[in-house]
Amino acid sequence: MYKRKIPVRTECGLNLFKELLSGKFKLMLIYYISEGLIRPGVLQKKIAADRRVMTKQLDELVQDGFITKCSYETKIPKVEYQLTALGKSLLPLIMSLEMWGEKNRVVLEEALSERLPIH
Numbered sequence: 001m002y003k004r005k006i007p008v009r010t011e012c013g014l015n016l017f018k019e020l021l022s023g024k025f026k027l028m029l030i031y032y033i034s035e036g037l038i039r040p041g042v043l044q045k046k047i048a049a050d051r052r053v054m055t056k057q058l059d060e061l062v063q064d065g066f067i068t069k070c071s072y073e074t075k076i077p078k079v080e081y082q083l084t085a086l087g088k089s090l091l092p093l094i095m096s097l098e099m100w101g102e103k104n105r106v107v108l109e110e111a112l113s114e115r116l117p118i119h
Helices: 013-021 026-034 040-047 051-063 085-089 091-103 105-113
Strands: 067-072 078-083
Touching: 026 040, 026 051, 026 067, 026 078, 026 085, 026 091, 040 051, 040 078, 051 067, 078 085, 085 091, 091 105
Parallel strands: none
Antiparallel strands: 067 078
């Protein structure tokens, strides 16, 4: 099992946020689950994520209490995700970040284009 070499610093709320929500797709997963996209296949298509990476991040969000996972034992197994109160409490922050990104789109796209080709 993996053992961290550097201990987690918890004296600052930003450190806690970073440790629990730093995954590449975690904020997007919370946002899209809030919009009603609760099935893994639909989430994967919406964010164009690798299924293994997305599943790992969904599992971490469940483990950390941001979402719940409901499995249905039917002929074809079905899984759905829902936000917890903790996950719902993140929505204003996520929406603020989204609005900030839209407001600064031109500058951000320019900065990003210097690092990566944009499609």
